[in-house]
Amino acid sequence: MKTLAISSRTICGIEELPAHSKAGVTHVLSIIDPGHPDIHHFEAYSQHLRTTLRFHDIIDPQPRQVMPAKEHVAAILGFGDSLDKGAVAGTAGHLLVHCHMGISRSTAAMVTLMAQGDPEAGEDELFERLRQIRGKAWPNSVMIGFADEKLGRGGRLVEALRRHYGHQLKHKPEYAEWMRELGRGREVEMALPA
Template identity: 40%
Template sequence: MPIPSHKVTICGIPELAQHCAVGVSHLLSIIDTHEPRPPALDDYFEVDHELIRFDDVVAEYPGFEACTPAHIEKVLLFGERAHSKAGSHVLVHCHAGVSRSTAAAAILMCQHAPGREVEAFLKLLELRKHGWPNTRMVEFADRLLKRDGAMMEGLVAYRRALLLAKPHLSEIIRNIGRGHELPT
């Protein structure tokens, strides 16, 4: 089975209008709890759309709603629907197209490809020129899909490959308070 079994596109809210006429069949929106519904979503007709709200944090912080296993269960149910339609084109977006959307795209690619988690995560390098998947989301998906750490290994492999190509990102990741996520 190829990774992914369906076409996957990743973007942020500002890019949504660019993709509404390219045959998207499934749209996964992951936005902050207080983010207004993006008006560009109105341009997506007759698509299977799932809107999930949680903030882009990788731990519990006061004033933020962190991802929970229930959120990832919704992502996986969405993935089941997308996977069941031949030739589906999945568009995944979050606010900037960097953290939650790349994590969700990787989760969707891993969902029906056990044993190919590293390959699925490395596919992100082709799908999005910049990204830093949300660790918390991947941890929950790894547990829910019973992958025994394989998805986390895929995430680390992706981050190593990304930082090899773009070493300057290490400093950016440290500056945004996520330096603990840098591979050792």
């Protein structure tokens, strides 16, 4: 297992960012919509390294919206590489990944980073860890597909995502209607029984 200089992981939405300003965050991955103003909440944070990516939380092309792309997932993995290269023995970091609501893009990014940092971990174990960090996680399936490919997981990450969706629907059945309303019904249909 790679040793990342990260001992704490947080996933949240924009509105929750002020609550984490005193949490010793050292690394931030921000995923926000193109055109969204930069986020001022980070002015209250202690010194940290921050990377911002801009694309929409969609799984099918939409007019005037930016689909998650392989390049975005490559940038997430590049961010992960920088965490590993910045590791210093005896230090601990706090990684915060956020998107607008802390449910889809940020959770897809976090599980991607965990899979990158722990290549021996089983895929279902990674999603269990994700649920411990963010119980309402519903990772963007397009991002997970690209991560699976780039990390050489042979489709196993996508299959584990389907089981994760099944788990979430069993415990949060209201997600089915919500995701369909958001144009994400295909992900609901992907779900395997938990």
